[in-house]
Amino acid sequence: MLIAPSILNADNLNLETDIKDAIAAGISRFHIDIMDGHFVPNLSFGPQLVEDFKREFPMTDAEIHLMSDNPDDLVPAFVNAGADLVELHYEAMSEKKLDYWLDYLISNDVKTSLAINPDTPSDVVSKFASKLDQVLVMTVHPGFGGQKFITDSAEKIKQVREIVGTDTAIEVDGGVNDQTIKIAKDAGADIFVVGSYLYKDGDIANQVRKLEKVIE
Ligand code: DX5
Ligand code: ZN
Numbered sequence: 001m002l003i004a005p006s007i008l009n010a011d012n013l014n015l016e017t018d019i020k021d022a023i024a025a026g027i028s029r030f031h032i033d034i035m036d037g038h039f040v041p042n043l044s045f046g047p048q049l050v051e052d053f054k055r056e057f058p059m060t061d062a063e064i065h066l067m068s069d070n071p072d073d074l075v076p077a078f079v080n081a082g083a084d085l086v087e088l089h090y091e092a093m094s095e096k097k098l099d100y101w102l103d104y105l106i107s108n109d110v111k112t113s114l115a116i117n118p119d120t121p122s123d124v125v126s127k128f129a130s131k132l133d134q135v136l137v138m139t140v141h142p143g144f145g146g147q148k149f150i151t152d153s154a155e156k157i158k159q160v161r162e163i164v165g166t167d168t169a170i171e172v173d174g175g176v177n178d179q180t181i182k183i184a185k186d187a188g189a190d191i192f193v194v195g196s197y198l199y200k201d202g203d204i205a206n207q208v209r210k211l212e213k214v215i216e
Helices: 012-026 047-056 071-081 096-108 122-131 154-162 178-185 204-215
Strands: 002-003 029-036 061-067 085-089 111-116 133-138 169-173 192-195
Touching: 002 096, 002 204, 012 047, 012 096, 012 204, 029 047, 047 061, 047 071, 047 096, 061 111, 071 085, 085 096, 085 133, 096 111, 096 122, 111 122, 122 154, 133 154, 154 178, 178 192, 178 204, 192 204
Parallel strands: 002 029, 002 192, 029 061, 061 085, 085 111, 111 133, 133 169, 169 192
Antiparallel strands: none
16 A cells, blocks of 8 residues: 655645655655646646656655656656656557557566546556556546546446456545545555645645555
8 A cells, every 4th residue: 555645736836845744754656747738738747857856865756647648758758767657548649659658668667557537448458457567547537636536436446456456556546535545445446646635735744644544
């Protein structure tokens, strides 16, 4: 079980403090949302942030949630910046491209994840399962933090667990708080991306503890 903070809704002008506070609370992986203003209607961070992050926090994992339909430029850019894990969206490219970029990640020793949107059926995961360290089941429509967890996602998580077995992690992203984390965990998820609940609703260490209490 792992809580991966999404820094999208952290304080951008005090990002270092927001990251350090989470690390002090025991966090070992951050979820970095990359939005391209095209695949999703919002813009966020670029490779420079990941490079800076890995220079300052080399022992902490950078998980890149790539919400972009331009993998050809961006996957190498984030790998070169020091990404530990890259999540590619099924909806963002052809299956052929997906296969190619998953192989690229594997050959560069970067962990792989396939992200699926709320409207994408779970069975698309089967074809790629052997190449995946993780599946990201989106529990909101990607693009913005602070949205409401889609409760139907529980069924999707169960279906993905059936497909990938126990060796592949299942992550959920969107609307995770101290209530919805239990729904996701009970359905079979083991990694929880948390944005607003950690960075908008109070003291970070306290929020981490409240979540851990539910999933431990
Ligand atoms: C949404 C992003 C999420 C988001 C999570 O497109 O992928 O990672 O920042 O934020 P909350 O926890 O506020 O839904
Ligand atoms: Zn995300």
